[in-house]
Amino acid sequence: MFDLDGTLVDSFDDISAAFRRSFHVAGCEPPEAGVVRQMIGKPLRDMYAPWVPAETIDALIAEYRRDYAERCAERTRPYPGIVDLLDALRLRGHALAVATTKTTWMACTVLGRLGLEGRLDHVQGTDGFPHKPAPDVITHALAGVGRPGAWMIGDAVTDIAAGRAAGLRTCAVTWGVHSETQLRDAEPDAVVTTVDSLHALLLD
Template sequence: MHAAVFDLDGTLIDSADDIAAAFRAALVAHGRPAPSHEEVRALIGRPLPEMLARYVPAREVPELVARYRMLYWRHCADQTRLMPGVRVTLTSLRADGWRLAVATTKRTDMARRVSAALGVSELVDYVQGTDDLPDKPAPDVVLAALDGLGTAPSPTSWMIGDTTDDLEAGRAAGLSTAGVATGAHEREWLETAGPRCVVDRIDELVAMLTDTTTR
């Protein structure tokens, strides 16, 4: 059985505007000045508490995390869209017998809410959030996603993401890795994590992944 595990934000969906809006609104409601939209976008992909700790003392982070999550839960799909080529990619891979999962830094309940709103849930077999697992680049969330698929780690399976943390997590889990230069990290940065390839659009992966299963 061949499996592919995808990061969510920046790889399958463009959620940066909704994340940044909720992040900035949470800080303002907390009585703090809002960083620029661009500044927040540059942080996306890191764990939420780590992002917020840049702007408030550590003792205030838990309250701010809760405020952000309330806001984002309400507005997670206002501006979020599928990345170009995602639907055809996931549809093609499933038609070829691949098992597909999401492994994301979001909590599982939030990841499943966004995935359902954007139509990702109907295109994959399992959605796994980080919850209380160690954050990427630790492999735990990737391994949990594979477990959800009922699939053991193997170099014939893939981790696909838009950050070096995604790729390092996939490699640590024993998977082949592919970078997609559609999110947080540019091609040159992704290549430092030693992926099998880096593509500019996710649908460029279909032929390559299919080819690796027929050699």
């Protein structure tokens, strides 16, 4: 079980750009890109709440989703080594799934444009149920795969909490949104700093 943004794909530039562009709807100045990066992985409503009037958030979310759907793969790419890792896991007979805060449709759109969707057995977004750290997206993904889970792998402390709540072992990757210190404080079962280390954990 993998998180998507910050775990399988480096999507921060495209997410940040679409998020910041949407602020014209409210006539507000957007936060700096570095600030946005630290919020990625939260629900959109929570990302907007500190910056704009509450009554404008629905319009901002709609604009973000329209813009991002068009431009979600301009700069987004799989992290180096991820494609080889997914292929190696499939060769070993492992079921592979994504459990993300994105909607399922949006996650499938990103993965499809990157040529990754066919490497996964199931893609599960957060569609009308509680977001991580609640385990719901993971339990829905496990149902979609039809097999018990082993690992939840993600770059945020919410991934670790959700994986633990779903009864999976948890692995934190340090190339995404949260620092190694933040991730270790969340007490995952494993922390890896490179894709090669993740490969060794899952396959060796």
